[in-house]
Amino acid sequence: MAKVRVERPLVEMEGDEMAQVMWAWVRDRLVLPFVDVGLVRFDLSIGHRARTDDRVTLDAASAARRHGVSLKCSTITPDRTRQRELGLARALPSPNGTLRAALDGVIFREPIICRNVARLVPHWAQPVVIARHAFREQYRAQELAVPGPGTVRLVFDGADGSESRELYRFDGPGVALALFNIDASIRGFARACFHYGLQRRMPVYFSHKATVLKQYDGRFVDLFAEEFEAFAPAFAEAGLVYAPRLIDDMAAFSVKSTGGYLWACKNYDGDVQADYMAQGYGSPGLMTSVLMSPDGRLVQTETAHGTVRRYYDRWRAGAPVLANPLATIHAWSRALWHRARLDGTPDVAHFAETLERAAADLVDEGVLTPDLAPLAAARRAPVDTASFIDAVAARLAGTLR
Numbered sequence: 001m002a003k004v005r006v007e008r009p010l011v012e013m014e015g016d017e018m019a020q021v022m023w024a025w026v027r028d029r030l031v032l033p034f035v036d037v038g039l040v041r042f043d044l045s046i047g048h049r050a051r052t053d054d055r056v057t058l059d060a061a062s063a064a065r066r067h068g069v070s071l072k073c074s075t076i077t078p079d080r081t082r083q084r085e086l087g088l089a090r091a092l093p094s095p096n097g098t099l100r101a102a103l104d105g106v107i108f109r110e111p112i113i114c115r116n117v118a119r120l121v122p123h124w125a126q127p128v129v130i131a132r133h134a135f136r137e138q139y140r141a142q143e144l145a146v147p148g149p150g151t152v153r154l155v156f157d158g159a160d161g162s163e164s165r166e167l168y169r170f171d172g173p174g175v176a177l178a179l180f181n182i183d184a185s186i187r188g189f190a191r192a193c194f195h196y197g198l199q200r201r202m203p204v205y206f207s208h209k210a211t212v213l214k215q216y217d218g219r220f221v222d223l224f225a226e227e228f229e230a231f232a233p234a235f236a237e238a239g240l241v242y243a244p245r246l247i248d249d250m251a252a253f254s255v256k257s258t259g260g261y262l263w264a265c266k267n268y269d270g271d272v273q274a275d276y277m278a279q280g281y282g283s284p285g286l287m288t289s290v291l292m293s294p295d296g297r298l299v300q301t302e303t304a305h306g307t308v309r310r311y312y313d314r315w316r317a318g319a320p321v322l323a324n325p326l327a328t329i330h331a332w333s334r335a336l337w338h339r340a341r342l343d344g345t346p347d348v349a350h351f352a353e354t355l356e357r358a359a360a361d362l363v364d365e366g367v368l369t370p371d372l373a374p375l376a377a378a379r380r381a382p383v384d385t386a387s388f389i390d391a392v393a394a395r396l397a398g399t400l401r
């Protein structure tokens, strides 16, 4: 069987813990035996990021911009406990924050719906796409541990003068946080959501709290409305709607709705809602994630779940690996699929789709990791991660022969 040739390389970013173990298995057993692809590899494991003082993340971001298509395994973002545990000189920033700031754009997160897997929320019959603005906010905020009495201010030094506003006069210690966004990125976010909604034939809702954050969230609402003007005729023709909605209303709606809409979320809201929805659809292992620049030329696929540390600790204690590798498989297949779209190579796209189908067919036949087994109608004894991946490899080899 001749390997499928991929003309241009993929930028691969390795990560940490259980996610990295699954990542390498998927690459080595499901991709490289079938595909001849150049991989420009960066080791974003916490140890390597620490040794390079995070230079490697910046290098990976430049390579991702240069080559267009990249894929990223989940990585540890150390909090202070982890920093101590790992003996790090400093609490390194989130590599996702760094990469997303460099690529800008929108993360589209969509659950894989398997016929054989019942949803935890049973009436979620159609997928919901969480379109998460990937630019800044909590992921590039300025935080301040206020040591004692004093005043925290927001200061703007403009070309035509300055403005300073008191945030809070502290009587004692506390904390403060400053977030920002820029119009150009918000407009790009809005356009990307409207394009995606039209493409997928989905209504678009943008969730906000402009009743409280009148300037900040209000700006998003206004810019979405302005950008929508150009899309309104196409939406009307397709029988689709766009509406801004308060985030609490949207959260309640998401539970009672059957799905089939695009939910545009600010960065942090999208982080939380995507995991909430992933679990409601069955498992964090079912959530796919693709970051796309507004013009569609830069794509980064990733696993939306974390490094699955609880499973990693059990594995290191001698238990089998039991995590669900579907999101990892999709990170690889979708990266190849977008490479094919940008390179105009349908055989590569065909391979990516065949890989996804091989995995989905096995799930439908009841070959399931333990997270999905209790939700399935047709099921056998749950399998471990390596057995699932090997079964996909065998199915793939049979189909491609």
Ligand SMILES: NC(=O)C1=CN([C@@H]2O[C@H](COP(=O)(O)OP(=O)(O)OC[C@H]3O[C@@H](n4cnc5c(N)ncnc54)[C@H](OP(=O)(O)O)[C@@H]3O)[C@@H](O)[C@H]2O)C=CC1
Binding pocket: 073, 074, 075, 076, 077, 078, 096, 283, 284, 285, 302, 303, 304, 305, 306, 307, 308, 309, 310, 311, 322, 323, 324, 325, 327, 371
């Ligand atoms: N994209 C990224 O790079 C991300 C990185 N992180 C990092 O990951 C680390 C661990 O974070 P944590 O909060 O534990 O989040 P995780 O998503 O890694 O895991 C939380 C829980 O979700 C379930 N889960 C997640 N993925 C899978 C899977 N593939 N198969 C089966 N179950 C799954 C498990 O639940 P159960 O135990 O109930 O079975 C697991 O214990 C942190 O260091 C954090 O910084 C976190 C999020 C995203």
Ligand SMILES: O=C(O)CCC(=O)C(=O)O
Binding pocket: 076, 077, 094, 095, 096, 097, 271, 304
């Ligand atoms: O960057 C991080 O630390 C977390 C990322 C995350 O939770 C996500 O991408 O959903």
Ligand SMILES: [Mn+2]
Binding pocket: 271, 272, 275, 304
């Ligand atoms: Mn998250």
